[in-house]
Amino acid sequence: xxxxKLFAGLFLLLFCLSACAQPGSKSNxxxxxxxxxxxxxxxxxxxxxxxxxxxxxxxxxxQGDIYxxxxxxxxxxxxxxxREEKGTGRAPIIKSFGDYGGTGIAIKNGYLYASxxxxxxxxxxxxxxxxxxxxxxxxxxxxxxxRHEHESKSIVLDDEGYIYTNIGAYSNxxxxxxxxxxxxxxxxxxxxxxxxxxxxxxxxxxNQTYATGTRYATGLRNVVGLHWNKSTNSLFVMMHGRDQxxxxxxxxxxxxxxxxxxxxxxxxxxxxxxCGWPYMYYDQxxxxxxxxxEYGGDGVxxxxxxxxxxxxxxxxxxxxxxxxxxxxxxxxxxxRNGAFIAFHGSWNRAPEKQKGYLVAFVPFKNGKPSGDWxxxxxxxxxxxxxxxPRQAAHRPCGLAQGPDxxxxxxxxxxxxxxxxxxxxx
Amino acid sequence: xxxxFLFYASIAFVSTHAIAQPAKxxxxxxxxxxxxxxxxCNSCHQADGGGVPNMNPPLIKSKWVAxxxxxxxxxxxxxxxxxxxxxxxxxxxxxxxQSQLTDxxxxxxxTFVRNNFDNKASAILPQxxxxxxxxx
Numbered sequence: 374x375x376x377x378k379l380f381a382g383l384f385l386l387l388f389c390l391s392a393c394a395q396p397g398s399k400s401n402x403x404x405x406x407x408x409x410x411x412x413x414x415x416x417x418x419x420x421x422x423x424x425x426x427x428x429x430x431x432x433x434x435x436q437g438d439i440y441x442x443x444x445x446x447x448x449x450x451x452x453x454x455x456r457e458e459k460g461t462g463r464a465p466i467i468k469s470f471g472d473y474g475g476t477g478i479a480i481k482n483g484y485l486y487a488s489x490x491x492x493x494x495x496x497x498x499x500x501x502x503x504x505x506x507x508x509x510x511x512x513x514x515x516x517x518x519x520r521h522e523h524e525s526k527s528i529v530l531d532d533e534g535y536i537y538t539n540i541g542a543y544s545n546x547x548x549x550x551x552x553x554x555x556x557x558x559x560x561x562x563x564x565x566x567x568x569x570x571x572x573x574x575x576x577x578x579x580n581q582t583y584a585t586g587t588r589y590a591t592g593l594r595n596v597v598g599l600h601w602n603k604s605t606n607s608l609f610v611m612m613h614g615r616d617q618x619x620x621x622x623x624x625x626x627x628x629x630x631x632x633x634x635x636x637x638x639x640x641x642x643x644x645x646x647x648c649g650w651p652y653m654y655y656d657q658x659x660x661x662x663x664x665x666x667e668y669g670g671d672g673v674x675x676x677x678x679x680x681x682x683x684x685x686x687x688x689x690x691x692x693x694x695x696x697x698x699x700x701x702x703x704x705x706x707x708x709r710n711g712a713f714i715a716f717h718g719s720w721n722r723a724p725e726k727q728k729g730y731l732v733a734f735v736p737f738k739n740g741k742p743s744g745d746w747x748x749x750x751x752x753x754x755x756x757x758x759x760x761x762p763r764q765a766a767h768r769p770c771g772l773a774q775g776p777d778x779x780x781x782x783x784x785x786x787x788x789x790x791x792x793x794x795x796x797x798x
Numbered sequence: 799x800x801x802x803f804l805f806y807a808s809i810a811f812v813s814t815h816a817i818a819q820p821a822k823x824x825x826x827x828x829x830x831x832x833x834x835x836x837x838x839c840n841s842c843h844q845a846d847g848g849g850v851p852n853m854n855p856p857l858i859k860s861k862w863v864a865x866x867x868x869x870x871x872x873x874x875x876x877x878x879x880x881x882x883x884x885x886x887x888x889x890x891x892x893x894x895x896q897s898q899l900t901d902x903x904x905x906x907x908x909t910f911v912r913n914n915f916d917n918k919a920s921a922i923l924p925q926x927x928x929x930x931x932x933x934x
Binding site for chain 2: 427444445521522523524550551552553554616617619620720721723724760761762763764768785786
């Protein structure tokens with residue numbers, strides 16, 4: 374009897390040990406779980422890295438290495454270089470450098486560009502795509518406005534030697550008193566002189582400032598996701614719409630309306646574009662530009678006569694932090710030249726449930742959307758009903774395309790890097 | 799014997815009554831404070847007091863919440879836009895002044911947060927808020 378008990382116990386122990394040891398010892402190659410993500414048929418996802426720190430935007434070298442911009446420097450780890458080990462599905466950190474936190478990162482013409490919330494730097498890459506002198510970057514732009522709110526500086530480059538950066542408005546809706554109930558909007562909004570738009574600089578000239586840059590587009594409250602669309606040869610951005618319609622103007626908006634409005638909007642920009650913030654917002658249900666309540670609006674009056682229309686309008690507050698036009702051939706034809714959008718996930722829908730925490734897709738043909746937006750990758754949060762953003766295990770932030778056409782997604786909760794691939798079966 | 803019993807019984811009555819009375823007042827203040835929280839604070843600080851990572855600070859197990867009363871009252875009266883680290887993280891959104899609330903509303907909502915979200919701290923009274931307003 375005793376022996377049987379002992380054997381049973383031993384068996385149980387061995388079973389537990391092997392079951393528990395599994396995740397650590399197993400390689401990370403696709404196992405059908407898709408790292409917890411829900412994807413369309415034929416797609417697979419793996420987590421190349423996890424817990425590397427709050428990871429904002431990412432850039433992939435032609436060799437397939439991954440540069441990750443960290444929100445905080447944590448000493449000298451503001452930028453990480455990850456290299457995928459073939460066959461294991463893991464990408465360990467092989468280099469870290471940069472004594473500044475931030476969001477923006479991009480690779481162009483043999484240089485790595487990265488931003489803090491104030492400056493833009495660049496580093497020369499060797500022929501393997503590795504930064505040559507990580508301790509001595511060249512400062513390209515300096516002294517950009519950073520007043521805590523909407524402080525991140527995303528960057529993207531075109532093919533004519535320019536770099537573009539978002540300078541977010543240090544305000545929700547340009548009220549005389551930011552986020553104070555009933556406070557009127559400033560007329561004209563003084564923020565727009567130095568923020569609330571996209572600024573353009575030369576990509577190869579050191580120490581540029583506001584004085585030498587160009588305000589390329591205005592009326593953009595805050596942009597985190599932006600991308601150069603090669604098929605149209607133009608800049609596309611995702612704007613974060615304003616917050617708190619109900620909190621600030623309860624006489625015009627109930628909590629449900631405030632949770633859905635206004636739209637998160639995609640714009641195609643050209644030099645001189647004006648997207649209308651703070652005087653208007655876009656109502657995706659009415660498909661209309663509305664006069665902001667700070668400027669006399671009441672939820673019914675239209676506005677923004679001089680502002681351009683969005684290309685796509687998404688539900689409110691989903692927080693688009695990454696934008697990428699897909700040019701690869703790995704994914705099916707449907708995805709070619711279409712837009713992926715990383716939605717960081719909402720907070721401003723309370724007391725309604727929070728939404729977002731997903732990667733969406735919009736098909737494009739001839740530079741225009743050719744269908745409705747759809748959810749591409751979901752369940753980053755790991756739970757269905759989110760009542761508070763901190764419940765989300767992961768929040769998508771950056772997007773990048775690998776040389777083979779795989780899609781990479783970064784997460785800025787603890788720092789997971791996902792790789793999404795497709796194979797027809 | 800009877801006298802002695804009555805004596806102790808009356809002491810017991812008085813003392814439980816004396817304790818029960820403030821406890822009841824505290825519970826009433828917390829209940830009123832919850833209503834204020836849901837109307838004014840919830841959209842940024844969230845239903846669980848968790849705030850929004852990197853944007854709006856959490857109120858959970860917070861020394862800002864459970865610490866110095868005057869400092870806490872002044873945040874509500876004046877708003878807050880300094881860049882400070884809380885447990886190593888920074889929060890970017892500015893908090894607007896909520897001085898339009900009455901002394902009682904501010905006392906109640908702060909008493910609510912000081913007794914929720916894993917905080918345990920003494921009540922804040924309307925006269926505490928009044929004192930802070932006067933000094934402005």
